[in-house]
Amino acid sequence: MRIGLLGTGPWAARVHAPALAAHPDVTLTGVWGRRPGAAAQLAAANGTRAYDDPDALFADVDAVSIALPPDVQAPLAARAAAAGCHLLLDKPVATTAGDAHRIAAAAGRGAVASVVFFTVRHDPAPETWITEQAAKGGWFTAHADWVASLFADGSPPGPFTESPWRRERGALWDVGPHALSVLLPALGDVTGPDAVRAVRGPGDTVQLVLRHTGGATSTATLSLTAPAAAAGAGVELRGEHGVTTLPDGGIGPEAAFARAVDALLDSVRTGEPHPCDIRFGVRVTEILEAAEADLARGPATAG
Structure with missing residues (x-):
């Protein structure tokens, strides 16, 4: 699965990017961030390319992994789902119920799978x-x-x-x-x-x-x-x-995130929603x- 990463902060650099780059069933296709220099640096460190436009990244991938503040994550997640991208979201998915419902509605219309990364x-x-x-x-x-x-x-x-x-x-x-x-x-x-x-x-x-x-x-x-x-x-x-x-817990956030990637792949393959999908994130x-x-x-x- 081709996955794009949105975010360049400590959580993206420590957990998302290395786990995605190392996952045997995933290609880390690219990185987008609000700081282009940081995106270029993170992409280079993980063997991929930086994107200047998130919509261009959406067009090149099957799924997105988001490591951004919730108020920034919410509208981008809805845009990604509308573009047909499966969603690997961070918690909380948003800081208003309205924004969370908009992600869920876009995911429903796009028939995309979703997993929210609750570490535990x-x-x-x-x-x-x-x-x-x-x-x-x-x-x-x-x-x-x-x-x-x-x-x-x-x-x-x-x-x-x-x-x-x-x-x-x-x-x-x-x-x-x-x-x-x-x-x-x-x-x-x-x-x-x-x-x-x-x-x-x-x-x-x-x-x-x-x-x-x-x-x-x-x-x-x-x-x-x-x-x-x-x-x-x-x-x-x-x-x-x-x-x-x-x-x-005994495996740490990096390994837990890799298992969240596995969960998204399973949901896409089987069509079965994960217990921690966007609907749970909304609730x-x-x-x-x-x-x-x-x-x-x-x-x-x-x-």
């Missing part, structure tokens, strides 16, 4: 655990922690600390999708009046309370501004089967948008 859903141990817990059912409640110190006071600079969209949108939009990618398959969709509640904590910390189909509830703590000693991620489920926790965006709206209505701080 493409790591074998967590992926197997999530599938098993969803099959069991009977979960009463759950709690997720996705807590990082990326923007904490005194944290050292790194490739992702310069991300404007992460600073603007915060933990709700950056790590919230990871938590939802585990909670939704295990407990079911979030439905009903006031099914999404959110409260602000210190820094960009957000506490979510969700009500799922069938009556189960879950909570999630999301932060990019926690002290380094408090950082970590985990999910605990409680129900008629007892208590179980999400196992640690995650809708829930996050509802949480943001609840934050706007509620008190400014917790406690």
Whole structure:
């Protein structure tokens, strides 16, 4: 499959480009970015060419892999789908439900396959655990922690600390999708009046309370501004089967992304939608948008 890469930032350079270039069933056809010099450099490092025009890249490929901020990703993904390109998207697919639905509508009209790269859903141990817990059912409640110190006071600079969209949108939009990618398959969709509640904590910390189909509830703590000693991620489920926790991933984001590429190839070949396709990406965006709206209505701080 001929795949084009949109994006030239740290995530594109560290994960997308090398995984695509090394994949035995993929040809990395070209790279487009908002910075032409960076696109040329990334393309040269991975044995391909840079494109000045994304539409020209769409015309030369079967699929696109997107490593761009969500507000930039959304319109380009819709254009790529309209051009007949299968989609390998990053989370969140957009930061408004309207933009997410526009991607889904374009993908439907173009009859293209899609996979959203939720890292934990493409790591074998967590992926197997999530599938098993969803099959069991009977979960009463759950709690997720996705807590990082990326923007904490005194944290050292790194490739992702310069991300404007992460600073603007915060933990709700950056790590919230990871938590939802585990909670939704295990407990079911979030439905009903006031099914999404959110409260602000210190820094960009957000506490979510969700009500799922069938009556189960879950909570999630999301932060990019926690002290380094408090950082970590985990999910605990409680129900008629007892208590179980999400196992640690063991393969790293690069290998997980390669498995996301495999998932897209499988979906294209079989015609079967992947569990993390654009429709799932839309639902995650809708829930996050509802949480943001609840934050706007509620008190400014917790406690």
